[in-house]
Amino acid sequence: KAGVTQTPRYLIKTRGQQVTLSCSPISGHRSVSWYQQTPGQGLQFLFEYFSETQRNKGNFPGRFSGRQFSNSRSEMNVSTLELGDSALYLCASSLAGTENNSPLHFGNGTRLTVT
Amino acid sequence: AQTVTQSQPEMSVQEAETVTLSCTYDTSENNYYLFWYKQPPSRQMILVIRQEAYKQQNATENRFSVNFQKAAKSFSLKISDSQLGDTAMYFCAFVLIQGAQKLVFGQGTRLTINP
Helix, strand or coil, rough: CCCEEEECCEEEECCCCCCEEECCCCCCCEEEHHHHHHHCEEEEEEEEEECCCEEEECCCCCCEEEECCCCCEEEEEECCCHHCEEEEEEEEEEECEEECCCCEEEEEEEEECCC | CCCCCCCCEEEEEEEECCEEECCCCCCCCCCCEEEEEECCCCCCCCEEEECCCCCCCCCCCCEEEEEEEEECCCEEEEECCCCHHCEEEEEEEEEEECCCCCCCCCCCEEEEECC
16 A cells, blocks of 8 residues: 655745645545644644544644645645745644544655745 | 653664663643654654553554553653664654544654664
């Protein structure tokens, strides 16, 4: 079974631009979560989608948004990029429904550099 | 709010030795899961081991085992017969059984296995 696939692996953008990251979950997984990883702040939860609905959102500004499609694939968008948005963005999928009894499976991440 | 603390930023041991990574957490909830994830240089977060808080028995996966002390809110990871391939960042993480599918991560411990 294929794992979680994130594209692209690397991105370089300039301040003020916007970016879209893509995540394809493991087949059958309906929950997709996004995390931001930086050396200073560590791993922080961005949001989680389940059956095309955002179930939870972390403490990030409205410039960070996402969506999930009917095939469970998810995209994350960051508008008006700032230098501080440079990070590794990790996507994770799970079978989790109403209970979080299924572990998260992570992709290899997208390394975003904002210059 | 839940927090996870890993007090050892870096550790280094010789191959074949046993090493223990520390993790403490804080929560007022009673039903949750705890995890150890490994992140090698490839960047992918890999699940090492999972512990259900309602289980008294400590989880074990081959060379990896945990010491779960619920009253003390402590969740350490022991790696026996360490191998060069165990070199990675290790993250302790927490999630509630009910509610947001949102992992709270510690800051990580960089573990180096020396030949």
